[in-house]
Amino acid sequence: MSEIDVNYLLSQLRSHAIEAKGVEKSTSDNVPGLDFSAQLKDAINQVNSVQKESGKLKNAFTMGDENVGLVDVMVASQKASVSFQAMLQVRNKLISAYQDVMSMPI
Numbered sequence: 001m002s003e004i005d006v007n008y009l010l011s012q013l014r015s016h017a018i019e020a021k022g023v024e025k026s027t028s029d030n031v032p033g034l035d036f037s038a039q040l041k042d043a044i045n046q047v048n049s050v051q052k053e054s055g056k057l058k059n060a061f062t063m064g065d066e067n068v069g070l071v072d073v074m075v076a077s078q079k080a081s082v083s084f085q086a087m088l089q090v091r092n093k094l095i096s097a098y099q100d101v102m103s104m105p106i
Contacts, residue, residue, distance in 0.1 A: 012036055047083045054080035
C-alpha cells in the first residue's frame, strides 16, 4: 500500500499562496511534470484504495478466513481512518483557501 503525501500537498498549497502574494517561490518546491490537480486526484485514489483494502480484510475476517487476523483488520481500519481524516483536513483547507480568494476585493 502506498501512503498519502499530505506534507507534499500542504507544501504545494503554501507555495501557491506565497506565489499569489508576489513572493518568489523556492526552487525546492518546484517539481517538474506534476500539477496540483493530478496530485490531489492521486491522493484521493490512494485513500480510496486504502479504504477498499480495509473493507476486503473486514469481509475476509467476518467470513472466517484463517489467513486474516483481528490485528490485521484493526490496523487496516485505522490506516483507512487516518488517511480519510487527513484527506478531509486537506479538503477543509482547500475550501477555506477558495473562500478567502473569492472574498478578496477586485
